[in-house]
Every structure is written in structure tokens, then in C-alpha cells.
Amino acid sequence: MTNQPRSPTLTILPLPRGVVLLPGVTVPISLIDRPDVVSIVRSFARRPRVPKPVFIGCVPFKSPLLSDDGQQLIEDRTRPANELDNDHIVPPESASSSDLFRYGVLAKLSGMHSRHPSDITLVVDGLTRFKVDKVTKEKPFFEAAVTYLQEEAVDSDNAEMQDLFQQLKQISRSLILLLQASSFPLANNRSPLLSRRLQLYITRKEIEDAGVLADFLTSMVDATVEERLRVLSARTIKERITRVIEIFTRQLGDLHGNIKITAITTTMPPQGLDINNLSRKQRDALIRRSMSSSGSSSPFGNFPMGAGYSENGGDEEEPNELEELKKRLDDAKLTPEAQKVADRELKRLKKMNPVQAEYGVCRTYLETLSEIPWTTVTEDQLGVETLKRARKQLDDDHYGLEKIKKRLLEYLAVLRLKQGINADLEAQIRKVTEEAKAIKDTKDDDKESPGPESDVETTKIQILQGRRRVDKSPILLLVGPPGTGKTSLAKSVAVALGRKFHRISVGGVRDEAEIRGHRRTYVAAMPGLIVNGLKKVGVANPVFLLDEIDKVGSSNFHGDPSAAMLEVLDPEQNYTFNDHYVNIPIDLSKVLFIATANSLDTIPPPLLDRMETISLSGYTTVEKRHIANQHLIPKQIATNALSEGQVRFSDEVVDTIITAYTRESGVRNLEREIGSVCRYKAVEYADANDSSNVQSYDPNVSVSDLETILGIERFDEEIAEKKSVPGIVTGLVAYSTGGQGSILFIEVADMPGSGRVQLTGKLGDVLKESVEVALTWVKAHSFELGLTHDTNEDIMKDRSVHVHCPSGAIPKDGPSAGLAHTIALISLFSGKAVPPQIAMTGEVSLRGRVMPVGGIKEKLIGALRAGVKTVLLPNHNRKDVKDLPEEVKEGLEIVHVGHIWEAVKFVWPEGHWPGEQYGGIESRL
Secondary structure (H helix, E strand, O other): OOOOOOOOEEEEEEOOOOOOOOOOOEEEEEOOOOHHHHHHHHHHHHOOOOOOOOEEEEEOEOOOOEOOOOOEOOOOOOHHHHHHHHHHHOOHHHOOHHHEOOEEEEEEEEEEEEEEOOEEEEEEEEEEEEEEEEEEEOOOOEEEEEEEOOOOOOOOOOHHHHHHHHHHHHHHHHHHHHHHHOOOOOHHHOOHHHHHHHHHHHHHOOHHHHHHHHHHHHHHOOOOHHHHHHHHHOOOHHHHHHHHHHHHHHHHHHHHHHOOHHHHHOOOOOOOOOHHHOOHHHHHHHHHHHHHHHOOOOOOOOOOOOOOOOOOOOOOHHHHHHHHHHHHHHHOOOOHHHHHHHHHHHHHHHOOOOOOHHHHHHHHHHHHHHHOOOOOOOOOOOOOOHHHHHHHHHHHHOOOOHHHHHHHHHHHHHHHHHHHHHHHHHHHHHHHHHHHHHHHHHHHHOOOOOOHHHHHHHHHHHHHHHOOOOOOOOEEEEEOOOOOOHHHHHHHHHHHHOOOEEEEEOOOOOOOHHHHOOOOOOOOOOOOHHHHHHHHHOOOOOEEEEEOHHHOOOOEOOEOHHHHHHHHOOOOOHHHEEOOOOOOEEOOOOOEEEEEEOOOOOOOHHHHHOOEEEEOOOOOHHHHHHHHHHHHHHHHHHHOOOOOOOOEEOHHHHHHHHHHOOOOOOOHHHHHHHHHHHHHHHHHHHHHHHOOOHHHOOOEEOHHHHHHHHOOOOOOOOOOOOOOOOOEEEEEEEOOOOOOEEEEEEEEEEEEOOOOEEEEOOEOHHHHHHHHHHHHHHHHOOOOOOOOOOOOOOOOOOEEEEEEOOOOOOOEOOOOOHHHHHHHHHHHHHOOOOOOOEEEOOEEOOOOEEEOOOOHHHHHHHHHHHOOOEEEEEHHHHHHHOOOOHHHHHHOEEEEEOEHHHHHHHHOOOOOOOOOOOOOOOOOO
8 A cells, every 4th residue: 555644643534423434435424513524624725735645544433332442242231322322412523532433444535525505525435444543633633643454465275264255255145136036125225237236246256355345245235333343343354254244144134034025926826817807806806815825914015005905805995985986977967978988987997006197087087077967957946936036136136237137037037938838748748658558558458569559659759859948048248347247247147047156267268278178188187167167066057157258368379268168158069068178078058158248349259249248338326326325335334343324325425425536337446435434434433432422423424524534536526507608518428437427518719810720628539520520510501690791701711719628637539529519619609608507419410410429328317417407419319318217307308409400499599590491301312
């Protein structure tokens, strides 16, 4: 060993407790919590000339069961137990010289490895043994005077040595073969390939390498610390081999005593028997017979034999579960096609081993089939009181919404009539069947062959069965602004029909598989939203709410979800809806689908064509007042722990909240504001109650209190003027948010100029065009209106006009202010004021005709609230007046006009116009 250090002292590194380094073995040593190792590395780094390679002495901890020279202490077995407990308390970095074994191994520092910045290991390779003579230094690291133990030459002619060496090789190969055959892992989890390499390595070793082989084999087996220390302290090769043989003999004895694998593995099934064709019960019985013949437990230890195995007799649990699954399938009343598939899959499941991956997939599929309501339905109790009860339910839950209520009552009426017709047909079929049975019994008694009468009866039954009325539920689409009660209306429909309700949110769905399901070939496949909904409700005729259908994703690499909805929502196709996971036709024709949307623009035309659209416009102020008094206020009073009578809202207060603090189509913000008022009153009541002065609490809410509770008014309400000024006309407007309307003042002023027209008030293009049309008509008829003295005179020759609409921050657009602009221009040029209690709306054409406009309901409610008494409407809007609330009809005088001249005559009935010979008759040729 020419590279060994010749210094009489050697740097000593205590090994971690339980680790013994032998020559020819590599060991990693962690630097975590090892300041002594760090000090050793630094000391080598500070040296001016660091030797290559770097050597260090590795010494293990001594064992209280061994003496200093490695001899086992037999005479005093009880004393070292306490010492062993005390030794465990001493960590390696705090060890003293008395804690170290007297033998060690000279090692070479081969490198440092780091898997993580905080986890650094020092790798050492064992070279040769040494004996510690004296420890010369302990801090900050150990140094000791050592004596190197040189390997003695092996006498190859020594017969005893040859026998020991051959015995070592034979017993080591036997142990490796036994471990490999019994499927037990070797130490450190070595693979079968490594086992074969070990056998080859052992075979090639000669007797000269007996010491090296003994050290190597000791590191390969699961030896105790004491056994390794004894091998380390063995000075002669003969003694070392003897101790290694003792270790291997003990290992073989332990294995032979614990496992009997050969008897199990040799018990094979009869020749020609195909195990795959055996049932689960037969396979388990075969395994049990094999185990009983070997007189052994399972070679897999505590590993489970499968979901159906038990120690008492085997197959108690799994057959019961399979029988339960079969019973659930029978109770589900599957369709013939579904029953065929279920029987096939159940047969496959019985032959499957539960540990197979396909077992769980097949079982989950069968459980899904058993949970789908194939024929289970909610029986509709349609009696004499059905329509009355449904109408009351809808009226109690929602105010207004007459169109949707009417449509649902129509569906109920048709359903009831179909049920009556089918009941009559069933009675007729029953009667014909009994007659046919009586004729057949008579023929049998007379021993006559069946005649043509039986064929006639059969034909009658078939005809009657063909007359049965099938219930195809409508597919409704409720379109309206947010907060108008579309979702809650669907729930009320389910209650009114007495059916189960399920909501499916399809907004944001981007994957077609979410609608149709995943194919079973995919990992973690599952049914789609429709089938999952049917599983949850458990009946085949529920009410399904498809919420936010206008927000379904468009075509992408995941498919087109909106196209997948075509089959779901098509009455002619959905009775054979095919989910990719179930892969069996499912009847959806009995499901009442109600879809909701905020806009029709994003719904594909083919999908929109399959649904019956019902529009829900925003609530008017009158409707909101009713909703607040009947629903929102009682709900918020209960929510905020108040009782009836502790908060009182007057109609004036509710109207103020609606008009001054909210401007929306629905009632969500209105409910929030009412909740704010209730919480404010709850605080007042709690304070009064805590101070024992409940009498001072005032439950009434006044208009003046709203500014304190809700803050300043967010929206200003226009009020009709008291005085009239030429050029000022009151128009009508419906807000784009829907549900509310108001009045809008049209202001026109003239000044000297050259005919320029200036428009302000954030007007849209359509509104600007209506001003131009109105000005053109006034200029064309200025002589007839008495505004000029000559038919060829231009009324705008020496003047300019400025048209303004107040509330300039609010965008305004639409053609409905054409009539108001025309009357305002005539008023300005003639100097005649328009009465402030008159408001008007309507589009005008160049011929002077007044065209119909929208939003009549909202506009007239807003006009009544603003103090207007008379409203001018186009003739074609007569039909819209029928839908107005009674209080609006009674509070407003509604005048219909078809031409501008009619409006002029009504506004200024006492005025004289040169063109008043106009008779209101216009040629249509």
C-alpha cells in the first residue's frame, strides 16, 4: 500500500451510529449536524499542499455487547442493555474517545455530492484495516495513533482454508438463489439482474481474494452491527471467513423457518385447464386448495387476495356485492337494449379479478346504468284542481310574466287531456282483451282451431295502442335581462307541475364531452351533465333548467358544445339521446327543458330554432312596487331577524328607492337597497332594546330617512314643467337598462345665422337623423304652418338652430323623438308654447306620418310618475296600450295620432293654420 500515509497519527472520523465501513465498500456520510466533519474538510483545505488522494480514518461506534477486541460478551447480558440506551443519546458529533470502537478502516475521500443545498454528503471508499492505539486529539475533530493491519497471504495449499472458502462461496450462492426464487427482495432492493451478476462475481473469485470476498459479502447481507464489528475486528482471514459463514448460516435458517414458497409454486392446476374461463369463485377455490396443500399462508404476506376472499371460507363479500349490483340493475327496469348490455357486462365482471384495472371500470359502468331512471317517472296528479292550483302557485311566486304563465298552463291543460284520452284507450284495450280471452276459452272447450275472430281482436288492440298520446314536453327559452326571475320561475314551474327540479349551468362550457360524456376508453371517463342530472333526480320526467345557454362555448379543438345541445333540445331526436359514456339510447322526450338567456345574439340559429322563445322584458316601476311589497320586503325583514311590523315601507318610499337609487331591468339591486334599509332599522331596534327604551323605536321609514340610510340619490327623476316656453317639448324615453322609462325635455333655440343646425346632449346617429327629418318637414311646410309669407321663402335663411337634450352625460339614441322635435321646431318658429302636461313620442317620416315605436309601457309609466296628464302616441301603438296597468290607463289621457297635422291640431286646438285644410287623407297610389 504505497499510497497510505506514513504519519504516526491519522485524522479520525466517527461513523454514524449503526454504520460499519469495511474495506472495498463505499459509504456516504451526511454533513447535516456534523461540525466535526466540516472541521476536517476545512483543515485539509487550509493545508498548503493537500495530498492526492486524501485519506481519513473511519471508526464506528462500539457496541456494549462486544469487547474492545470484538469478542462477544456472553457472561454479562443484562448489564449492557442500559448502557445501550445511554449510547443512543450520544450523537456522532458529540462522541468521546470512549464511545469509539478500537478498530477502523482507512478510507479515501472520493468526493462530495449534493441533492439539495442543505443536504451534502461526503463519500468515502474503504481501503484497509487499522487498530487505534491512542487518541491524541478530540476537539474540534479526532486524531489518533494507529497501527495498520496488513492482509496476510493466503496459503492456497491449506486444505482447511480451501474448505472454508468453498463453503463461503456455496452458502452465499444458496442464499442469493433462495432470495431470488422466493421473490423476496435482497438488501437494498436489488434487482434479479444484479443477483445474477453477484453469482458470477462470487464464482470468479479465487482463494487469494478470500478476505476481499468476505468483506464484500458482509456488506451485502442484512447483518447486525455487532456481526459487522466482529468481521471488522477479525485480524486473520480464517477468522473473518468463519464469522461471515456464521452470518450467512443464520440468514438461511431464518428464511427456511419463515417461508415455504416451493410447495406453493409447485402446486399447479390440472393440465389443459384454462384459468381465464373459470369463474371468480372457482379461481378462489383453486387458490385455497393450493394453499392448503402446501400447509402455508399466502406467499404475499398480508397482501389482499381480492375483494371476494376471506379467511373463513372465501367468497362471502364479493358475491354479495355482485348480487346486490344485479338486484339494483333489475330494480332499475332497464330498456331491452340496456338490459342486454348490462347482462353482458355483468357476466364479464364475474370472471374478472378485482385487482385488474378493468374491474373498476366495468363495475362503475354497471353502477351508472343502475342509477339512470330508464322508466321511473313522477306520476302527474292532474285532477280538477290542477290548473287552479298551478295558476295560484305561479301567481304567488311571481308578479306579472303573463306570457310564460299562460304557456305553462296550456302545457298542463294539454297534458291533462292526453292523460284522459290515454285512460279511455286503456279501458277499451282492457275490454277488447277480455273479450278475446273469452272467445279463446270457448274455442279451447269446443276443441276448435282459432278462427278469424282472434285476428280481428288482435288488430283492434294494435289500433287502440297506436292511438295513445305520447307526451312530448316543450322546450322553452326564457330571454330577458338579468334579475328578472328566469331561474326562480323555472323552480316555480317544477313545483306547479309536482316534478323534480335540477339546474344545469351550461355557461362557460367549452368541451363537448361535458354535454355528451367521455368515451369509456379514456381514463377517468364519466357521463355528461344531462345523464348526471337524471341520476341525481332519479326520474325520467324532471324539469331541467339549462341556465345561461347563450354563454355556451363555440367550436374549438374540444368540439362544439352548442352543436352537442342540438340533439338534447330537439323533440324529434332526444328520445334516443346517446351519451358517449353510456352508449345506449336514453329517452329525454319526457324531460321539460327550460333554458335561460340574456341575449339571442350569441345563440347559434340552428339551436335557437329548436326552442320556443318567450321574452321577459324588464319590470316596470309599478311591477317592481308590487314585487317589493309582496316578496322582497317580507324576505329581507325575515333575513335581518326582524318581525312583521318592526319595519314599515310606504309606497312613496318604495317608489323613491326604485327611481332614485336603482335603474335596472330586474330587482336584484332593489332587494339590496331594501336590505340596507332593514339592516339600518335592525341596528336602531337593537340599540333601543339594549337601552330598555323600545318605545322610542319608530318602525316607519320615511323618504327623508333614505338619504341618511342609502346616501344621496343616484339618479335624478325628471318632473314635468309648470310653465310653458316656446321651443320646449316633453318627450318620452325608455332606458336601455330596461324596465324603466321617464320624460325627456327637447329644447330648441334659434339665433341669427346662416342656417346651421347644432346638436348637443350626446345624441346618437339615429336621433340626429330624426332632427334632420323634422327640420326638413317644417321647412317644406313652413308656408302652410304660417311661418313664412311666401311658399319659396326659406325659414332658415337668416337664422341658426340649436337642439339640445338635457342630461348630456347619458347617451341617447333612437327615432322615437321625431314627433317631439317637429312640434318643438313649430313651437319655436311660431312662438306658441306647448302645454307642459302634454308629452309625446313617435317617429316621423318626410311625408309627415307618425310611425310606431317601442317601449310604450315603460314610457307611459314614467310619464305618469313625472306628472304628465296627456300623451300623444302613434296610431299603430294602440295594441301596446292594452298591456298597460289599470292605474296607468286611468291616470293618463292617451291620444293616438297618425300625422303631424293631427298632433298640431291637438296641441294648439285654437290656433289658425293656413294649411289646416289638410284632411288627414293621404293617397296610397
